[in-house]
Amino acid sequence: MxxxxxxxxxxxxxAVSNQRRVWGTWAQRYGLDPDEVYRVALRTRPMETFAQVAADRDAGECLAVLHELEDDDVRTGVYxxxxxxxxxxxxxxxxxxxxxxxxxxxxxxxxxxxxxxxxxxxxxxxxxxxxxxxxxxxxxxxxxxxxxxxxxxxxxxxxxxxxxxxxxxxxxxxxxxxxxxxxxxxxxxxxxxxxxxxxxxxxxxxxxxxxx
Known part of the structure; x- marks a missing residue:
């Protein structure tokens, strides 16, 4: 078989537009450039992305915010x-x-x-x-x-x-x-x-x- x-x-x-929107919202929460954050996120896993673009932030908090945004997108986004x-x-x-x-x-x-x-x-x-x-x-x-x-x-x-x-x-x-x-x-x-x-x-x- x-x-x-x-x-x-x-x-x-x-899901490209959804991913871009989620990462864009996440970046705005932390006062970061959405386009730059998304470029990094395309190449790395979330924890690696946080280390590159928000090294001064708590990675666990960053991940929790990202998960919240992703869950909301599943409920409300267009797929x-x-x-x-x-x-x-x-x-x-x-x-x-x-x-x-x-x-x-x-x-x-x-x-x-x-x-x-x-x-x-x-x-x-x-x-x-x-x-x-x-x-x-x-x-x-x-x-x-x-x-x-x-x-x-x-x-x-x-x-x-x-x-x-x-x-x-x-x-x-x-x-x-x-x-x-x-x-x-x-x-x-x-x-x-x-x-x-x-x-x-x-x-x-x-x-x-x-x-x-």
Whole structure:
């Protein structure tokens, strides 16, 4: 049996404007330049972002404020699933796919509810692992919970850290929703819609003859 492990933000759900708005509001709370803060946040995890842009502030307080803003955005923000996401997920065999996210499960569930996407049984979030992407641990944890061997898993990602995570886990990694391929991906697609038929074909190929 084959399995598909999906990143969420940037892969299934377009959350760029939401992330920019949340970080912009956070920056204003601390009297910082929103554009500069967002540039740093795109490259680093929250605690690393705080260390760079607000080293004189209490990191725990910074994180609590960020979480408050993110939770509020899940309740009130406008979210959009990428074209083809709903159809793709509904056509995958139940129990053969999972979500692997650097966010938290309650926010993912809220976003999926807002966009009408089906929610799988397995969600590996930031609280489920000690090391996040680009560590292989998130994808290895998802495979273990599905009862899957890493070599039987296809990872769908949009970001370099997620691609590295999937590759380090020993999985096939396809990139989506980017004009240029992320270094290391086995296949690259401009959009999730373009990738969807190839994902479904790979899942329905019992002999493993579909292109990697």
């Amino acid at each position: 084959k399995y598909v492990l999906f990143d969420v933000d940037g892969t299934l759900i377009d 959009t699933a990428f074209d083809g996401a709903s159809e793709l997920l509904r056509n995958l065999p139940w129990g053969a796919w999972a979500l692997v996210t650097s966010n938290y499960e309650h926010r993912v569930r809220g976003r999926f509810l807002r966009t009408g996407l089906p929610v799988p049984d397995v969600i590996v979030d930031a609280a489920a692992v000690e090391e996040g992407k680009p560590s292989p641990m998130p994808y290895l944890r998802a495979a273990a919970r599905l009862g899957a061997e890493p070599g039987h898993c296809l990872v769908i990602e949009d970001a370099p850290s997620g691609v590295r995570s999937g590759l380090r886990a020993g999985m096939t990694v396809w990139g989506v929703n980017a004009p240029d391929p992320v270094e290391g991906v086995h296949r690259h697609f401009l959009s999730l819609r373009e990738a969807a038929p190839h994902i479904l074909a790979r899942m329905s190929d019992p002999e493993g003859t579909a292109a990697v």
